[in-house]
Amino acid sequence: MKDNNRNWVGKPLPRKEEGRLLRGRGKFADDIKIREMLYLRFVRSPYAHARILKVDTSRAEGLPGVVGTLTGKQIEPLTQPFIEIGPEPCAKIRDFPLAVDKVRYQGEPVAAVLAESPSLADDASELVQVEYEGLDPVVDAEQALKDESILHESAGTNKVWNGVFEYGDVEKAFREAAQIVNIDRLHFHRFSSTPLENNVVIGQWDPKDDHIYYWCNNSFPSFAIQFLAAHLNIPIDRIRVQTFDIGGSFGIKITSYPQMAVCALASKKAGGRPIKWVETRSEHMTASAHGNERTFRDTRVALDQDGVITAITSRHVDDCGAYPRYEPLGCVIWSQVFPGVYRFKNARIDFTQAMTNKCPVGPNRGYSRMQHLWFLERVVDICAHELGIPADQMRLRNYIRPEEFPYTTPNGCVYDSGDYPKMLAIAKNLIGWDEWKKKQAEARKQGRLIGIGIGTTLDSGTNNFGQSQIVNPHAPFSGNSQGANCKLDIYGEVVVAVGSCPQGQGHETTAAQVVADVLNISPDLISVRTGFDTERNVHTGFSGTYASQFAVSGLSAVHGAAQKLKAEMKRLAAFVLETQEDDIEFGRGAQGPELRAQTKGKSINYWGLANIVNVNSAVLPPEMHDITLNCRYIWRAPFKVPDTKKKYGNLTMTYASQLHIAIIEIDRDAFIPRILDYVAVDDCGTVINPAIVEGQVYGATAHGIGAALMETCVYDAVGNMLTSTFSDYTPITAMNMPKVKYGHIETPSPHSYSGAKGMGEGGAAPVHTISAALQDALFSSGIIIGDSFNNADTLFRAMVGREIYQADKLVKLERRA
């Protein structure tokens, strides 16, 4: 810990939020009811790709209780297409929140119905008649790049972005390689998040002041309002967004701004009445946002005689669904973890993103990096198996070494700290590695298929938004910042406000711990305002909760604001107590927290200080008038704009790491993979609250196990989504979770004031780990695990049908003399 006082940071305090959330007293967006509120229901496309010939809303409008309808044709002349982050051809896409002339994915909103009750809106939506002319859908990204069926005619292509990331001397490394492993195709599947609370928006375009008011659960409101202001032709200061308790987001709720736009426009049409839209589960599954799907082609890996990787080349094709929206940021965000946890210096990745007739993607826990990290872990495991090197030894030979930190990656990212070999040793010890190896050997003699898999991964936190300029040199973003406010209220209460919108991460608790250490008081005496509110004026353009950053950006802002407040309190107390500032100490007296003049035996409590500034200010001399006891602090990350031509620069501030080990048995009769044992070891630097960190590790582990074995978004050949309900999508539940053994180390980050690193996304460690364990179980059967999703059906097709994953077709080893 680099900050001196550490009475509260590092303690496993119960979360301050727990009391209301566990008693059902949380306040969520759907709890809000406003006078004259109307309810909105979307009419959605059953087609993945079709021309809209006619939208007839007359029958719906004739239903008593229906106040109005809205169509794409109606909103097109009133609005601007949403901003596109990417350059041309992406920039030519005309994206509106209701389809205007075409639908491009199943579930795309075509019209909206406003009614006096949710059920009336539901009934009326079924009366809207839409005539479609079906068009050829394209559901595969590689197929989409052939441009045989174009989604956006204005763009003229389905390609969103392409770029080559090349570093080191790739050709030389391959010339000098002792062995080369070629891998034909790997594929990371499409899955999503299933937060307990779906998207909710209440929007009001108030004619009295021409302001738009939102009460919602968007998880990156400062990003949303930038899109909304431009789209709705309204100054950004006239948009107020408030969020409350949020029942999970995992990134997926970042992209709810199209629905927010429709609610505002609908409110305007309804004369300023507030409009509430509550997303159903099927809507969420079909049409909110999914994680990026990615295919890895023609991978070549150069290795030396000992299995040390010296170079990798590969061609990656990312599928972003029907509209880029948050994309093409994913085309560069993966490069935050370009070499993963490995030391290779030479690499060339040709990265292309394509649109398909599927739900648009959005940032999904581990956004864009997990796909790449899974790819690297697959590469390491496949090479290990091909070369006959044990998976743990292969990693130890290739890991970045502890003494090399801070470590600069080939593309200029600076990994702050870490100790991967130590994490591996702890994980092996926790799982009983040697014992399992013996059991595995015995089981194999009995014909049982047991695999032991390792997944080492990174959770990069606090982005340099300058990386957006790598995909679009004209993008107006760089750096990162976060705001916070810390004040003594009139009666001396310590009140903290932050620009984040937590969804279960415990910001209320951790912010209180940080301020408690600064002021030397109990966290119980600190009130933290949770939820985002533009009018609190503590947000920057980067505020929200996403990308594993609160522990660094949010708490740095809180720490800065608390330090400013502390300095003002000290100065004021010195004046009042007629002493020097260095004589003042913070402590607790008979009347609560106070500041004492150590040499004078006098003290003043917080109420006394607040009273002077707020209601008794005539006693203050002019030189004290700058003291407000209401301190706003904007923390800025020390980033530079990356070199966009070389695609080089530091893209992230901190790199938490995770190392998981799984033991899996594949049932020989039913082909069901079962987890027999599981270990998760985490390193997120200095831990602010161990209980919260451990909880996030379990959550991320569950999410990843679900993704690896149970959850996949299935589309048929014409773009029907076949997993639009929980019955079909089968999200993981507590019943499916193995008992997870947890361990952790702390390698403090030199990049954050506290040594903490952002965490919570987990780097999708279980997806890598489970693929590795299945690989280990099946390698001797000539099978290469080529997909991130594996269930009994997949394994049956590989093991019995021999349709997929056949090593002799997918992998080729070249040994040089």
Next chain:
Amino acid sequence: MAIKFNGEFEVKRTPEQVFDFLTDPQKFAPLLPEFQGMSVEDPTHFTVKVNVGISHIKGTANVRMELAQAERPTRAQYKGQGSVAGGNVSLVAGFDVSPNGDGARVAWQGEAQIFGRLTSVAGGLLEPLGRKNVQKLINGLQAALS
């Protein structure tokens, strides 16, 4: 999702009689399973109303049909498009009529494309239900032409 059907049957009618029957909406459409009614717009366009009940999804589907091909007496083809709660359907059904002794042989092919939530909610039921209903239609055709 796509469901494909095909088959053939023989009837004791001339190819011309079979063709005339197949291309007359007033005669052909009532044989559709769960037929409720129809409205004819012109000799080649009509809309049929059929009851639909798949699992818990129940309602009425309006299917706009077009006689897309009519080459007397050898070939007739219908194209249709309709909507029902939870999905849309587009279909193509063709009949090739050839002489068979003193009667005719009818070779038929059809393909239905189903779109929408219906496919995920009732996906597994659609194909057997479709086959059952197609068989009903063919049985009805055979009966009417015998």
